[in-house]
Amino acid sequence: MIVETPKIEFRDIELCFTAEDGAKVQVLDSVNLNVREGEFVCIVGPSGCGKSTLLNIACGFLKPSRGQVLIDEVPVDQPNRRRVFIFQDNSVFPWLTVSQNIGFGLADQSPQEKDEIIRRYVEMIGLTGFEHAYPRELSGGMKQRVEIARALASGPDVLFMDEPLGALDWLTRLKMRADLVEIWRQEKKTILFVTHDVEESVQLADRVVVLSDRPAQIRAVVDVDLPRPRNLDDPEYLRIRDEIFELMGLDHHGIEAAKV
Ligand SMILES: Nc1ncnc2c1ncn2[C@@H]1O[C@H](COP(=O)(O)OP(=O)(O)OP(=O)(O)O)[C@@H](O)[C@H]1O
Numbered sequence: 289m290i291v292e293t294p295k296i297e298f299r300d301i302e303l304c305f306t307a308e309d310g311a312k313v314q315v316l317d318s319v320n321l322n323v324r325e326g327e328f329v330c331i332v333g334p335s336g337c338g339k340s341t342l343l344n345i346a347c348g349f350l351k352p353s354r355g356q357v358l359i360d361e362v363p364v365d366q367p368n369r370r371r372v373f374i375f376q377d378n379s380v381f382p383w384l385t386v387s388q389n390i391g392f393g394l395a396d397q398s399p400q401e402k403d404e405i406i407r408r409y410v411e412m413i414g415l416t417g418f419e420h421a422y423p424r425e426l427s428g429g430m431k432q433r434v435e436i437a438r439a440l441a442s443g444p445d446v447l448f449m450d451e452p453l454g455a456l457d458w459l460t461r462l463k464m465r466a467d468l469v470e471i472w473r474q475e476k477k478t479i480l481f482v483t484h485d486v487e488e489s490v491q492l493a494d495r496v497v498v499l500s501d502r503p504a505q506i507r508a509v510v511d512v513d514l515p516r517p518r519n520l521d522d523p524e525y526l527r528i529r530d531e532i533f534e535l536m537g538l539d540h541h542g543i544e545a546a547k548v
């Protein structure tokens with residue numbers, strides 16, 4: 289039997305913060321999870337439960353109080369260029385053009401290689417013609433695409449995304465979800481994606497990890513075994529979505545409200 293080694297392994301993660309009054313606040317409790325190479329995993333859970341904290345630990349920004357995260361079987365103890373983190377608030381550099389932003393992390397390539405990589409990603413995010421535009425000339429959705437392209441161009445094998453579409457309006461968000469699925473299909477990166485939007489998680493992920501209230505434990509891991517791009521009217525899609533709503537403790541009215 290071939291046992292596949294996980295790309296990312298969370299081993300018994302616990303995290304406590306010390307509050308200002310000296311009290312201990314436990315945020316994560318016994319989190320165990322394996323993520324396969326090339327897998328798209330979404331993490332959902334109530335606000336303040338510890339989603340960002342978990343991602344920060346996986347990326348090496350924070351040390352757990354107990355347990356460890358391994359990537360390619362190596363314990364994570366600091367951030368690394370092979371893994372990039374995309375935040376909710378856009379952090380493209382305002383003083384650089386679209387091309388310069390995308391090429392920012394490319395230090396080891398020849399100028400020709402660099403141009404080729406930039407061209408490829410500009411095309412992938414649909415911003416051909418905007419290569420020399422500055423962020424102030426772009427919409428929120430365009431800026432977020434530049435951010436994603438910049439992250440991908442630096443050649444990471446793991447992407448950590450913390451509500452990367454959270455600041456966008458609903459329509460742009462829908463479009464960006466579809467774009468993200470397409471980019472992931474082309475690039476086959478391992479993605480760990482935090483969202484509090486259940487619909488978003490079922491549209492994007494191979495598996496959805498549902499966290500409990502703080503201290504967060506894994507309440508359930510739900511497989512989303514549906515072909516992409518996903519048909520949002522498919523009864524199986526709706527069943528999985530409602531199952532996750534229920535796991536998050538939303539009653540029937542919550543589910544109905546969320547459908548509107
Ligand atoms: N540096 C810190 N020091 C103390 N407490 C912290 C720190 N960072 C986060 N916390 C606490 O840890 C808990 C989890 O925070 P976290 O940001 O991980 O939640 P989240 O699930 O990402 O929430 P949201 O959905 O609102 O983004 C919160 O109660 C927060 O107050």
Ligand SMILES: [Mg+2]
Pocket residue numbers: 339340341450
């Ligand atoms: Mg958060």
